[in-house]
Amino acid sequence: MTSTLFSALDAPAESHQRTGYRLQTVEVFNWGTFDKHVWNLRLDSQTSLLTGDIGSGKSTLVDAVTTLLLPAHRIAYNKAAGADVKERTLRSYVEGHYKSERNEATGASRPVGLRDHRSYSVILGVFANEGYGEQITIAQVFHQKDRTGQPDRFFVTASAALSIDPDFTAFGSDLKALRSRLRAGGADIDNTFPDYHRRVRRLLGIRSEQAMELFHQTVSMKSVGNLNDFVRDHMLEPVDAAPKVKAIVDHFENLVKAHEAVRTAIDQLAVLAPLVAAGDRYDDAAARHAGLTDQRSAVVPYLAERVRELLDGEIGVREGEVTALESQRADVDRRRADLVPIRDRLKLERAGVGGDRLKELDVEIPRAGLERDSRADRRRKYDALLQGAQLAPVEDAADFLSRSEEAQLLRGRLDERLGALKDRRDPLFVQRTDLRRSRTAAQEEIDRLRDGRSNVGRDLDRVRAALCDALDLDTDELPFAGELLDVRETHAQWRGAAERVLRGFALSLLVSQEHYAAVSEWVNDHRLGARLVYLRVPERRVRSIPTARSGRRLIDVIDVESGAFADYLVAELASRADHVLAESVEELRREERAVTREGLVRDRDRHEKDDRRSALDPRAWVLGRASEQKIAALTEERDRHDDDLARIDREFEVVDADAAALAGLGRALTGLEQYGAWREIDTAEASAQLTALETERERLVAGVIRARRDRSSARGDRRAGCRAARRSRRGDPATRCCAR
Incomplete structure (x- = not known):
């Protein structure tokens, strides 16, 4: 509890601007004995003491202020004078009225006034709120039409400072013209006090009717009989405590019931705990x-699967043996088929020498030569x-x-090696992509910082630049809090x-009240592509008194850059940075708010x-505008990324070489699959067949020559015999011999 009636905020220093409406000026015209002139009392929103001789008009001015704020039927005029x-x-x-005249004839007295029904009266008060630079005016205009009864009046309120002269003068003799002129000037006119009273309370920010009642009771007060009764009757709002007491009692009963239910539940849980443990063991x-x-x-x-795998292996072995036997059988069949022509040829030779066989050999020998060359070419390709x-x-x-079986095994292993190679390549590709992205981001951040941009980051800087371009503002008019705060060099640790x-807080954009509406509309209408937090900085703030620390x-250890936002930042730091600088964890534990050098908050x-x-x-x-250390750290990060990228490129070269080797192996295995039988590349067999055909031809040619020679010799012998016979038997037709 404070020992004073008012807090420090209610009694500010003279340099601190006052907030709340205070009476600044009171003006009266034709009010009481203040006649024919505008009388002005300037209070300048200060607490004032009004002094003067008896009858000088002190109570008259107080009654004018009271009339402005309270209805006439509740006012006790001249109460201040007793x-x-x-x-x-x-x-x-x-x-x-200033005196009374007595009628000698009747003995009655009547008041004598300074004015008649042709004049009008005005009372006016101006209230000012210096903290927000606002002023309002309330006024009442009176006109006594009849000789008896209360005067007619209308009520004026305006959200600006008015004065009787000239705002309520020089309008002629018709008050309707004054009404019209006031409305045209922006003032509100009411004909009844309740409407006027509601408008005055709204303009002055008086939320409670009890405040007006308190003013009514305290104006011109000279003594208080019982202070407790006065406070209870006039300063406290009437309230019915019975429902609140009933609610408290009901709430207490509910709490008792809840407590009993909780206790019952705890007892039930204790009973059920062994059952729950048994259930857990059962589960x-x-x-x-x-x-x-x-x-x-x-x-x-599992056993069936293992048996199946063993049988599959055995079946593969047997199938390989069957394939080998079938290949051998095919070779035997081919050799047998090759022997059939030889057998037939030998039969022909046995029947007679030569014949058409030489013609067949002239065809078969070139064909055998082509077959040998073809097999030799295929053999070279196969060997490669x-x-x-x-x-x-x-x-x-x-x-x-x-080799065919080995090629099939290599084909199966090739797929595994290609899969393993892909498993090596894919992570390298992902790493290289991430490193390139990180390296680019680091270089862009270095370039941005070297251009003198903010430490808050690329995305937020981009959003602010777009915002400033759209609103035609300089970036200094929309700073980030971190740009205006920095750690002192002496406390760099x-x-x-x-x-x-x-x-x-440092990443929050500071928006003054002047630009708040435009910034909010732009941010709402655009997709930012980033997370933006901005704080509205009011034009005026109630100055808080710093607490002792x-x-x-x-x-x-924080420096605040001077400027339009300095006071706001100092006030925010008082609540956001009120952490004790703890040298140890023990000191951290002793304080309500603290932080260590290692960053434990x-x-x-x-x-x-x-x-x-x-x-x-x-x-x-993100604090401060200096960026040398940040650029150095980012440069080191960029160089580290360059080294990692070079290492990954070297690993890619190894992977690419392995991929090329596997691709060559795959092409070789694909080519080997084109050779289905040994005979397709058996050059020895083709050469042997060609040699056999050539030997056969030479043998047949030699036999034909020998046969021709024998036949020629036989014919010569026959011719010689015939010639001898002719010589011995000349002229004998029976012994003629004709050599054919």
Whole structure:
């Protein structure tokens, strides 16, 4: 509890602007004995003391202020002078009664006034709110039409400062013209006091009717009989306590019932605890039983699968043996088929020498030569494919069959190696993409910082630039809080802690009241592509009195840049950076709000330490405008990314070389699959067939020559015999011999 009636905010220093409406000026015209001139009392929103001789008009001015704020039927005029209740009335003030005249004939007296029905009266008050630069005017205009009764009047309110002269003068003799002129000037006119009273309360911000009642009771008060009764009757709002008491009693009964229910539930839980534990043990046993049952059920399929794998292997071996036997049988069939012509030819030779066989050999020998050349070419290609597949050369049909099986095995392993190569390549590709993106981001941030841009980050800087371009504003008119705050060089060791505590506030855009509406409309109408927090900075703030602090605080190591936002930032730091700079965890535990150099932040019962980045990593700093350390850290990060990219490029070269080798192996295996039988590349067999045909032809040609020679010799012998016979038997036709 404070020992004074008013707080420090209610009694500010002279330099501090006052907020709230205070009476600034009172003006009267033709009011009481203030006649024919405008009388002005300037209070200048100060607490004033009105003094003067008896009858100088002090109560008259007080009654004018009272008339402006209270209805006439509730006002006790001239109460300040201690006069009788009926001594003065509203009519006496309007007509200007100043004495009484006595009628000698009747003995009655009547008041004498300074004015008649041809004049009018005006009372006016101006209230000012210096804290917000606002002024309002309330006034009443009176006109006494009849000789008896109360005067007619209308009520005026305006949201600006008015004066009797000239606002209520020089309008002629018709008050309707005055009404019209006031309305044209923006004033509101009411004909009844209740409407006028509601408007006055709204303009002055008087929410409670009790405040007007208190004013009515205290105006011109000289003494208070019982202070308790006065406060209870006039200063406190009437309230019916019975419902609240009933609600408290009902709430207490509900709390008792709830407490009993909680106790019952606790007792029930204690009884059920062994049952719950038994149920948990049963669930565990059931889970283990189900697992063992599943394992037992999987034994038969597992054994069947293993048997199937073994049989598949055995079948593969037997199929390979069958293939080898079929190949041998095909070779035997081919050799047998090749022997059939030889057998037939030998039969022909046995029947006679030569014949058409030489013609057949002239056709078969070139064909056999082409077959030998074709097999030799295919053999060279086959040997090259074997070398490409890194397989041993072949010499016979058994080697060919073995290489075919080895090629099939390599084909199966090739897919596995290609899959493994892809598993190596894909992570490298992802790493390279991420590193390139991070490297580009770091370089862009370095370029942006070297251009003198803000530490708050690229996205927020982009959003602010677009906002300033759209509203034709300079970036200094919409600063981020972090740009105006920095850690003092002498306390650089606490920068990490300051960054942890103030990061959210530092990334907030400061928007003055002048630009608040335009900024809010632009932000609402555009998709920002980033998270933006902005704070409205009011034009005027109630100055808070700083509280006494013990020990070094975070606010003590923060510099605030001078300018339009300096006072606002200082006030915000008083609540946001009121952390004790704790040298140890023990000191942290003793304080309500504290922070360590390592970045552990305590705010009463809440503790936080965000180690996703080091507290000493300049890349995440957002306070201040200097960026040399941040640029150096980003440059180091960029160089590290360059080294990682070079290493990944070298790994890519190795992977690409392995991929090229596997591609060559795949092409070689695909080419080997085109050779289905050993005979297609058996050059020895083709050469042997060609040699046999050539030998046969030579043999047949030699036999034909020998046969011709024998036949020629036989014919010569026959001719010689014939010639001898002719010589011995000349002229004998029976012994003629004709050599044919």
